[in-house]
Amino acid sequence: xxxxxxxxxxxxxxxxxxxxxxxxxxxxxxxxxxxxxxxxxxxxxxxxxxxxxxxxxxxxxxxxxxxxxxxxxxxxxxxxxxxxxxxxxxxxxxxxxxxxxxxxxxxxxxxxxxxxxxxxxxxxxxxxxxxxxxxxxxxxxxxxxxxxxxxxxxxxxxxxxxxxxxxxxxxxxxxxxxxxxxxxxxxxxxxxxxxxxxxxxxxxxxxxxxxxxxxxxxxxxxxxxxxxxxxxxxxxxxxxxxxxxxxxxxxxxxxxxxxxxxxxxxxxxxxxx
Amino acid sequence: xxxxxxxxxxxxxxxxxxxxxxxxxxxxxxxxxxxxxxxxxxxxxxxxxxxxxxxxxxxxxxxxxxxxxxxxxxxxxxxxxxxxxxxxxxxxxxxxxxxxxxxxxxxxxxxxxxxxxxxxxxxxxxxxxxxxxxxxxxxxxxxxxxxxxxxxxxxxxxxxxxxxxxxxxxxxxxxxxxxxxxxxxxxxxxxxxxxxxxxxxxxxxxxxxxxxxxxxxxxxxxxxxxxxxxxxxxxxxxxxxxxxxxxxxxxxxxxxxxxxxxxxxxxxxxxxxxxxxxxxxxxxxxxxxxxxxxxxxxxxxxxxxxxxxxxxxxxxxxxxxxxxxxxxxxxxxxxxxxxxxxxxxxxxxxxxxxxxxxxxxxxxxx
Ligand SMILES: Nc1ncnc2c1ncn2[C@@H]1O[C@H](COP(=O)(O)OP(=O)(O)O)[C@@H](O)[C@H]1O
Ligand SMILES: [Mg+2]
Numbered sequence: 343x344x345x346x347x348x349x350x351x352x353x354x355x356x357x358x359x360x361x362x363x364x365x366x367x368x369x370x371x372x373x374x375x376x377x378x379x380x381x382x383x384x385x386x387x388x389x390x391x392x393x394x395x396x397x398x399x400x401x402x403x404x405x406x407x408x409x410x411x412x413x414x415x416x417x418x419x420x421x422x423x424x425x426x427x428x429x430x431x432x433x434x435x436x437x438x439x440x441x442x443x444x445x446x447x448x449x450x451x452x453x454x455x456x457x458x459x460x461x462x463x464x465x466x467x468x469x470x471x472x473x474x475x476x477x478x479x480x481x482x483x484x485x486x487x488x489x490x491x492x493x494x495x496x497x498x499x500x501x502x503x504x505x506x507x508x509x510x511x512x513x514x515x516x517x518x519x520x521x522x523x524x525x526x527x528x529x530x531x532x533x534x535x536x537x538x539x540x541x542x543x544x545x546x547x548x549x550x551x552x553x554x555x556x557x558x559x560x561x562x563x564x565x566x567x568x569x570x571x572x573x574x575x576x577x578x579x580x581x582x583x584x585x586x587x588x589x590x591x592x593x594x595x596x597x598x599x600x601x602x603x604x605x606x607x608x609x610x611x612x613x614x615x
Numbered sequence: 616x617x618x619x620x621x622x623x624x625x626x627x628x629x630x631x632x633x634x635x636x637x638x639x640x641x642x643x644x645x646x647x648x649x650x651x652x653x654x655x656x657x658x659x660x661x662x663x664x665x666x667x668x669x670x671x672x673x674x675x676x677x678x679x680x681x682x683x684x685x686x687x688x689x690x691x692x693x694x695x696x697x698x699x700x701x702x703x704x705x706x707x708x709x710x711x712x713x714x715x716x717x718x719x720x721x722x723x724x725x726x727x728x729x730x731x732x733x734x735x736x737x738x739x740x741x742x743x744x745x746x747x748x749x750x751x752x753x754x755x756x757x758x759x760x761x762x763x764x765x766x767x768x769x770x771x772x773x774x775x776x777x778x779x780x781x782x783x784x785x786x787x788x789x790x791x792x793x794x795x796x797x798x799x800x801x802x803x804x805x806x807x808x809x810x811x812x813x814x815x816x817x818x819x820x821x822x823x824x825x826x827x828x829x830x831x832x833x834x835x836x837x838x839x840x841x842x843x844x845x846x847x848x849x850x851x852x853x854x855x856x857x858x859x860x861x862x863x864x865x866x867x868x869x870x871x872x873x874x875x876x877x878x879x880x881x882x883x884x885x886x887x888x889x890x891x892x893x894x895x896x897x898x899x900x901x902x903x904x905x906x907x908x909x910x911x912x913x914x915x916x917x918x919x920x921x922x923x924x925x926x927x928x929x930x931x932x933x934x935x936x937x938x939x940x941x942x943x944x945x946x947x948x949x950x951x952x953x954x955x956x957x958x959x960x961x962x963x964x965x966x967x968x969x970x971x972x973x974x975x976x977x978x979x980x981x
Binding site: 396400501503505506507508510511512513516520521524525 | 664667668669688689690691694695696698699700702704706715716719720745763764767910
């Protein structure tokens, strides 16, 4: 019975993974095809990668996308962590619940609506659409993610540690940097990582707030794909997929390291100091 | 008299509509071992938190060294706390946990090292410096918490039920060690427990609390021998408590008879409660006994037999006897006048002390 069940679930998993990954593999495969369409494989070539690396506009966009992702996730991590601390410190139950609900609403509301509202907001304020508008909107939609990942860590933390720190002479700032932040570091870390990936692959919100001249990768791929199939995009997607894999692997290993660093905690504590 | 270091003046603490502390007054003298003793939820932790500065009193003054400290933040007070759950920092190892307060004060590295090693030696944890908190036992964590609280050389150490998570044997050991530590360092300890045995064994002074009030203050012997009311008598040790009335000074009636006693200063015929400790009752023959008791149960407790029975008027009695008897037998129970302690109903601690003053002076003349 047990075996049969796990056999079924394994089969299920395999099917799901095939469905999910076949299109990606297909896309990667054709990035090496000699032809210019995806109807037939015409033999191996690196030509598309060559055009890709000779396309300064596309490379610029990749760079911009990474910069946006990095900056927005950093800002969102700082703001989101501060927000989570604020919510945690709020004694008033109903206030805390309200703030938390507002946070969660942002998480679940459709990107299109958020994007459209940002567009209206920025035009109203007269902010020119471009790098700044994209950055601001990415920061904004990443903050709730960070809050959601940091808050549980705060709640898990032994609250009497905060009293203990004050008892031993720590002022509020020292309590924050030497006790609270080290305790919630894993949450901050996953918050940052999630914000980073959300920013990298966001399309809907970005689509609304990129003006002329500035674009991110997902928006660029979309607009090129609309003009017809271009295998350069396949090459780019393949590379992008590779980067994502590396990011995931990096995250995994960092997590492993965090779990297994018990004997090395000292150094980490020293870094934070 | 030693110097008063902490004083509570009419401290009231309210959470919403509930009064958790109902006017607490006490003075803490330097260098003594104090215990706050009372059942769970009576407000012991709240008192410690107010001393440490984690919680504000709703009303009343907290005095430290003669100065009001209600508005001094916790990190500026010269008291340190050993928390019930230890509250060690899991991201730091043993050494860094103990060094934490010294690092905050930017003490030179070399001095930190000396002080931390000294503190760890004091709690017998030499050699554990590099261990992670998760790698040491509960008892060792507790010692780390004590070392961390002492390394700052506080004037007062607050301990909130520090032994409650330890097993019996370790607990007894730590009782000795804490007491010895306190006497060696000469620091004032304020120790919280709900375990009356622990309180009796360790303290110079005990505050017996119930429902947000201090019922009685005194040395362990005073509180054990002369509990102020039913609650204290019942809470501290085992006792037989029966109703009676005063016939005259040094003469009390209960269980249908009159007895000599050593208590005085009450109205004639005033209804009272009489306390006799089980270990003060001796089994004898019915003729020689002061009371006749019918034995209901008998348990062998190793050092003594624990016998329960009832007298002719229906009062229950618990007796600790080194001689065995038989269930159903009628025996005599014997006690001396000094073994009787008489308690008035609703007597305040001040009145109680004042009354004792009036006749205990005569006592010593006799
Ligand atoms: N933050 C709080 N809010 C409301 N009630 C509290 C709070 N802290 C403690 N209490 C109440 O105060 C009373 C005394 O608590 P405490 O001092 O912890 O008791 P003890 O330490 O003697 O067990 C309890 O009834 C508890 O429920
Ligand atoms: Mg408590």
